[in-house]
Amino acid sequence: MKKSIITTALVSLTLAAFAADFGGTFTNISKFADQTPDDGLKLDQKDAVSLWFSTPFGSSDANNFLIMGTxxxxxxxxxEKTIQYVDLDTARVIYNVSDLTLTAGRFFCADMTGRIYAQNGDGVSVTYALPSFNVTAYGFYTGLLNSQTTTILDPEFSADPDKLYDMCPKYFAGGLKACLPGLMGEQSVSAEGIFTTKLSGTANTRAYAEAQLSGPLTNNIYYDVTGAFGFSKYDEGDFEMSNLSVANLNFYPPLNAETSIGLSAVYASGEQGPFKPFVGFTSSTAVESIDEPEYTSLAKAGINASVKPVRNLLLLAGADAVFDAKDDSIEYKGFQYNAKINWQIVSDVLASAGITQYFDSDISDNNKTSVTIKAVISF
Structure with a gap:
């Protein structure tokens, strides 16, 4: 009996070894940008190498292990600063049993807005999915993440750029997400709750309740509208309520080239009515200005477009009007635009170039231009 078990195990390991895959990427990013108001464009050069290994296990390729480092x-x-880091980007196992999917280890997770919680975490996610209903529960610990690559909004913490690996502040972050696809015709209704709390240092608790409605309006027009209420408490202060609202409308013209045109709007509350300034959990740049503000006390309305004229070329462009929403008088703040080209030269070589510019209506020292050239070689 023991011999049979050992033989079966060896066969399984041998099959997994033959199915294993590995590879990596070399990435070069040259960014010329305004870093201070008066110095003009300065180069920020980044060179990175990433390695990954993946192998399936069990009877299905859907069950697999992936690890990647950079x-x-x-x-x-x-x-005039040199910054280096090493990071374990991913180290996770995915296991499927019938309608259940378990993911455990270090992996990326994002909330429905993509602007509140969007980062790696060390933890577990469980999804139960049916055609008419799916629900996901997740929980993460942040204290082992590298703050050079994951920025958590915490007034007590700032990353040390001289360290290869500087651990993030210690938080627990957990959430529950449910979706009813096709609940009203082809419209989907989703809801998500997120809770985060600091495990050491000054108390810092944040919770978010989100709801989303999404779906097609016609065969080639799709929308999504998301509202999120934030509840935050820092140290001995009272709980404060805030709001983040996001809306997107996307049109896919029936053209030979893959094309899309989109409209978007974002509101992150300031001091309006019952609301206080919105505070997310993961740092997320809202405006490409010198001061690079977070999603708080502002609003944006924008348009974007993408077109793929040939198989290996993608063109993207967008523009936003930015508004100051610090108090009840929401005022025009500035304008930004971006343009980018992605060129898949061959299957393993990608090149891209892009430009972003921001023009402030009041403070010219906040104006910023960024030009980025990027190349990625996979092996």
């Missing part, structure tokens, strides 16, 4: 060298000529 080393990056950065030289910022604007501040």
């Amino acid at each position: 080393y990056q060298f950065e030289r910022n000529f604007g501040i």
